[in-house]
Amino acid sequence: MISIIVAVSEDWGIGKDNELLWHISEDLKRFKRLTIGKTVLMGKRTWESLPRKPLIGRKNIVLTDDIQESIESAVTAYSIEDALSKCSPDEEVFVIGGGSIYRQFMPIADQLFITHVHKKAPADIYFPEIDLNIWKITEKEEFKTDDDIGIPYTYAIYERKTRLG
Numbered sequence: 342m343i344s345i346i347v348a349v350s351e352d353w354g355i356g357k358d359n360e361l362l363w364h365i366s367e368d369l370k371r372f373k374r375l376t377i378g379k380t381v382l383m384g385k386r387t388w389e390s391l392p393r394k395p396l397i398g399r400k401n402i403v404l405t406d407d408i409q410e411s412i413e414s415a416v417t418a419y420s421i422e423d424a425l426s427k428c429s430p431d432e433e434v435f436v437i438g439g440g441s442i443y444r445q446f447m448p449i450a451d452q453l454f455i456t457h458v459h460k461k462a463p464a465d466i467y468f469p470e471i472d473l474n475i476w477k478i479t480e481k482e483e484f485k486t487d488d489d490i491g492i493p494y495t496y497a498i499y500e501r502k503t504r505l506g
């Protein structure tokens with residue numbers, strides 16, 4: 342099972358200057374709850390952006406094209422195929438970003454866990470378009486951040502309309 346997990350702005354932005362666009366603590370807690378005990382797979386830039394690495398309690402896989410690189414405290418993979426060969430068939434894999442990795446995994450992902458943050462934010466990295474001919478929303482829950490600003494956001498789970506062969 343391959344799941345993508347991401348938080349997107351109203352205009353599909355996900356990051357700027359190799360950082361996230363916001364810190365919604367409830368969303369980060371949910372991210373931890375969903376991914377704990379599982380495998381998280383990410384690109385090298387997202388790995389570099391993590392304040393604490395590796396993400397504890399999870400198998401961390403980091404993708405890089407640099408075959409000289411071997412990342413301490415993570416599994417290093419040099420292609421999508423290499424990354425998947427380093428997972429067992431029954432492993433639950435969460436693709437956690439960033440933009441380049443999401444684009445490459447969209448065609449083979451089974452599920453998308455999208456936090457739609459109802460706010461525009463300047464970004465330099467975007468999530469690819471979700472084709473609603475391919476994906477359907479199976480769960481949706483609306484919230485507001487628990488602070489003065491009260492940013493509204495929606496958790497949505499998308500599943501493929503037809504299973505991959």
Ligand SMILES: NC(=O)c1ccc[n+]([C@@H]2O[C@H](COP(=O)([O-])OP(=O)(O)OC[C@H]3O[C@@H](n4cnc5c(N)ncnc54)[C@H](OP(=O)(O)O)[C@@H]3O)[C@@H](O)[C@H]2O)c1
Nearest residue numbers: 347348356359360361384385386387405406438439440441
């Ligand atoms: N909003 C969210 O939920 C969320 C989640 C995660 C990340 N982000 C944001 O996304 C941004 C980072 O995204 P990004 O697109 O710039 O970078 P990225 O996808 O995290 O990493 C890109 C790097 O991954 C490696 N890579 C990509 N495809 C590969 C492949 N097929 N085989 C081997 N290596 C591969 C390359 O590393 P080398 O250069 O080492 O070869 C490439 O430069 C940041 O702003 C981050 O904060 C947002």
